[in-house]
Amino acid sequence: MTIDKKSLINWVGGKRLLRKTIEPLIPKDIVSYIEPFGGGGWILFYKDKWADLEIYNDLDSRLVNLFRIVKYHPNAFKEEYKYLLGSREMFFQFMNGTFITDIQKAVQFYFIITRSFGGKGGTFGTVKKSTGGACKSQANVMDKIDAIHKRLDKVMIENKDFEKLIKQYDHKEAFFYCDPPYTSGCGYDVTTTEGFDHERLRDILKNIEGRFLLSYDDSPKVRELYKGFEMIEVERQNGINNRQGADRQNKTYKELLIANYPIKELHHAG
Numbered sequence: 294m295t296i297d298k299k300s301l302i303n304w305v306g307g308k309r310l311l312r313k314t315i316e317p318l319i320p321k322d323i324v325s326y327i328e329p330f331g332g333g334g335w336i337l338f339y340k341d342k343w344a345d346l347e348i349y350n351d352l353d354s355r356l357v358n359l360f361r362i363v364k365y366h367p368n369a370f371k372e373e374y375k376y377l378l379g380s381r382e383m384f385f386q387f388m389n390g391t392f393i394t395d396i397q398k399a400v401q402f403y404f405i406i407t408r409s410f411g412g413k414g415g416t417f418g419t420v421k422k423s424t425g426g427a428c429k430s431q432a433n434v435m436d437k438i439d440a441i442h443k444r445l446d447k448v449m450i451e452n453k454d455f456e457k458l459i460k461q462y463d464h465k466e467a468f469f470y471c472d473p474p475y476t477s478g479c480g481y482d483v484t485t486t487e488g489f490d491h492e493r494l495r496d497i498l499k500n501i502e503g504r505f506l507l508s509y510d511d512s513p514k515v516r517e518l519y520k521g522f523e524m525i526e527v528e529r530q531n532g533i534n535n536r537q538g539a540d541r542q543n544k545t546y547k548e549l550l551i552a553n554y555p556i557k558e559l560h561h562a563g
């Protein structure tokens with residue numbers, strides 16, 4: 294079964310809208326494909342296989358638990374999930390609730406993220422016209438779990454800080470797709486955008502043996518940090534999580550793709 298080029302969850306900063314731009318920039322001659330900031334895994338799941346060794350990593354243990362359960366216990370996940378109602382009461386019960394097993398933890402986290410406004414887990418999402426939010430199809434979820442379970446078969450799932458992960462898996466034929474928290478925006482449970490150490494990431498990436506492709510917000514800080522590396526400017530539709538304050542009406546968002554290998558040529562060819 295193909296995954297229909299989708300992911301399991303919508304995650305803040307998810308790369309759904311940049312998948313087609315990023316795909317041709319990823320080298321074909323790689324032995325390992327590593328995502329240190331995996332999130333919803335939109336790039337990982339975009340293809341059936343990127344390399345012989347594939348690694349998903351995120352510091353957020355709720356995400357890691359979700360993907361581990363889908364990888365190792367898909368049927369238990371589906372069994373637990375199938376009796377849930379798309380109700381506001383259940384949403385708030387899970388937000389304040391406790392769980393006993395890792396399977397329940399995964400199901401409740403999945404439920405909250407997929408039923409919340411903008412995938413942020415804070416507010417119960419309602420819809421006026423489509424079939425999203427509370428009336429999401431249960432049958433589609435079951436199919437997705439099967440597809441993602443299959444895709445994760447040979448993917449290693451890690452739960453480390455990026456520095457440890459990159460140092461551990463770096464070698465000449467390794468490829469890192471890095472999608473860190475941006476220098477401005479919403480932040481994450483494990484770090485705020487202000488708290489994330491962008492200099493530490495640059496210092497690690499600057500010295501790796503393998504290749505990296507990095508996606509970031511187009512800001513003076515990022516341009517300064519990665520001065521000397523090849524950069525491509527891209528524009529995408531602005532997701533609801535990036536529309537804030539005076540920028541609320543702004544429909545496009547500028548991002549940079551940065552690499553330690555030539556990407557401009559690949560971008561024009563792709």
Ligand SMILES: C[S@@+](CC[C@H](N)C(=O)[O-])C[C@H]1O[C@@H](n2cnc3c(N)ncnc32)[C@H](O)[C@@H]1O
Pocket residue numbers: 304305306307308309329330331332333334335336350351352353453454455456472473474475481482483484489
């Ligand atoms: C922009 S999101 C990644 C989105 C992902 N590419 C997608 O398509 O859904 C950044 C991720 O970095 C994770 N993160 C934040 N600090 C981290 C750290 N020090 N090490 C590893 N992951 C971290 C966050 O939990 C978040 O999931």
